[in-house]
Amino acid sequence: MPSTGRGKGPAMISKALEQKVDREVPDGDEDQAADGIAVLDDVDMVDAVAPRGQRRARKPAVKEDTTDESDDDVPLTKRRKTVNGTPKKAVKESDSEDDIPLTKRRTSAVKKEVVTQHSDSDSDVPLTKKRAATNKRPLVKDESDDSDVPIAASAARKSLAKEKKDIEKAADVTAKKIRAAEKKKPAAKRVKKEESEDEVKPKAKPKAKANGTANGTKKGAKGKAVKDESPQEEEEEDEEYKWWLEQNNDNSVKWTTLSHNGVLFPPEYEPLPKHVKLYYDGKPVTLHPKAEEVAGFFGSMLNSEVNVGNPIFCANFFDDFQTVLKETGGAKDADGKKVNIKDFKKLDFTKIFEYYEADREAKRSRSAAEKKAAKAEKDAAEEKYLTCKLDGRTEKVGNFRVEPPGLFRGRGQHPKTGRVKQRVMPEQVTINIGKGEKVPSPPPGHNWAKVIHDNTVTWLATWKENINGNTKYVMLAATSSLKGMSDFKKFEKARELKKHIDRIRKDYQKDLVSKVMVDRQRATAMYFIDKLALRAGNEKGEDEADTVGCCSLRLEHITLSTTEEPFHVTFDFLGKDSIRYHDTVEVTEQVYKNLKIFEKRKSPEDQLFDRLNTPTLNAHLRSYMPGLTAKVFRTYNASWTMAQEIKLLEADKKNPLKKANVHEKILAYNEANRKVAILCNHQRTVGKAHDTQMEKLEYKVKEKKYKQYRIKHMMLKINPKLEKDKSFMADLNNLYKNVLTEKWIEQHHKDLVEGEKVKIQKKFEKENEKLEADGEKPLKDSELEDRLTAADDLEKQLAKEFKDPKKNIAVENANSTIEKCENNIAKLDESIQAIETQMIDKEANKTIALGTSKLNYIDPRITVMFCKKFELPIEKVFSKTLRDKFKWAIDSTDENWDF
DNA sequence: GAGGAGACTTGGAAAAATCTTC
């Protein structure tokens, strides 16, 4: 596990060190550099903050520093040997003058994005000269694997970076405005402290809904999405608890009365049929049901390459499998002789996999009635767990099912991935319920671990899982009042940050030149958290995947640019869920210099911010605003960005979005949403079918254009005078030559003929099936041949059309008129536009997941405001679940609401 | 103040439900 590199650098930053780094940094603007760096005297240094104790052992420094940096070293020990699965680089360059990285890192083209530097006019830090970012040598470390670097995301990130400056400026202006307005308010009316800010409830709308976009929900009605929903659904609204209309200022007590029915345990293990065996060294073996169950966990997921293809996963599984074998008497062959299972490679789970696959397939291919019956049975079994009574109200429970046993699917290189997640027994489960309420009965023959009555927490049941010792909880659903309130508070806190953001930014810009190392590190970290929306980056344990956030970044995760491209930093690290963050950003000269300073006397595996951790950072943030933490910046920046993007749409008077069609409105919303997702680095893997789906859509567009092309020829037949209409003919020629092309038309004709044949064949087969089912004679093959002549005729006709379209494309309908043809073309245009919009959206979303930001980061009131302002039904952007979750926002927001 | 436990939010993948097309 990585060491922290804690306190390795000097506590103070000396003048000499500053000057040294000044000489090392790439050729920046001299004047600005002079302004930007506070040159400090050695003599006035006070060790304001001593290095904190080491969290973990560290590796010895590779090279002794001989400069005059203060010397508060702590011993260093070895750290993790790899980063992102690749061997670590050699220790970073020494402190000598030549430690400006001159090595050329790569020559191939690679993405590069630029986050514009902070350049507020009132900033304490001078502006850095901007360099043209294009046509320069790429800086990324690893050229072999850019596959997960989304091109679309890259472009969008660039565009977001361009806008970021304006977005920040707007934030600055807003903060000042808010404070000015507050000053004007009579003192008594001003909100005194943060708690009161926190507890402001969303204002309810005056009675009934303003339009049909806000949506109610029928209790228990499962998400029959969008189209079927009717306004009647809202009839039950009256019975609903609108917490946002109430005053509840107590944060510590979560409920007064609570009753529920406990948890639902997974079904017992059903042994495999006798003939389904695990094979070892080519021979079937018999296992104790407990061991067989574990073999089944692995066997049923053979198609999950991400897991079974991971050697750690396999090794961990095998380890646990061997343990369970030992405990249960081992494996036996057909003769009852013991088989010593010692080589994973000799295990063959195919039969088990096939069995489970067949089972899944059988489930899939059940008739509608069977599926319905099974669902009804499942629903009945689950019904009593679906809801609980909280303060007398019925609230939905979220995850009432106890997690079934299986293999732990830790992500990335989690050291425990593949370990057996054991079955949770009632004896491990603690129930939390109101005093005096009926305690749900544990399964027969069992007891609960404990029954408690803690109303300061929101969970109904809890247990510990065996893999990491993490606590699991049964909590209320996202639509519940408790979760709703907490969501609302989260967004209000982010809004509260609006008031302070200018001050905070100004302060961290100032601290970027602080002589106190911890302050300078904190300021630099805050710069990243604010500009790049990095996560805080808590410390992690030895037994977890090696992922990092801002505070836990190590030297090996950043690469500073060469002299050819000053002030660029390439980040390459695995963040939450082992999702790669790989980006080159332009930073201010001061930030760049700070990073150089922080790198001094450290190895690649040392902490970049060796004097900073998340509690320290958050403690500092709280001095600005109670409750402010690093996480709030992500919510704030996400919501603020979204709001600003929508303002841009509003400001576009040339193309008023209000007048656009639904597709365009959705696209505009998604584009704004996408910017937020990119900011937060929300990625997803490209679906297997993506390329095929795109090709299909492209084909669909061409098909429609081909139809237009034919209609135009028909129009020429109806009105030959059109031939003199230059624009008409130019359009037609363009369609033929540029859009469709001769080659495409030829292929399309073949496809049409082939399609016709298949259609005839299928129809024929179906008719025969029916005849046979009715006990009648099937049609003769000659009948099929007769019918297929229609396809031959089509082929001939199309060949003629291909040869001379003008002459041979005939008017298909005798009643056709020019007007009717034009209408048809217009209709086709409309549907082409819809497909093209879909394609743009699809391609842009290829690697970017919009869901997480919509669900967790963007204040839902911004979306509601957008929908109301641009007259877009909320169903188009919020699914049923989201509408339920954000009912408070839908109910309380009007078109003029501002984040 | 370090370290761990506990409580809660955030996150992508997989499964399930629904829609669309033929």
Add this chain to the structure above:
DNA sequence: GAAGATTTTTCCAAGTCTCCTC
């Protein structure tokens, strides 16, 4: 109404942050 595509929901891992103990 079947098949395939797409969207929505569920699942549970993995974060953040607070609180408690020593």
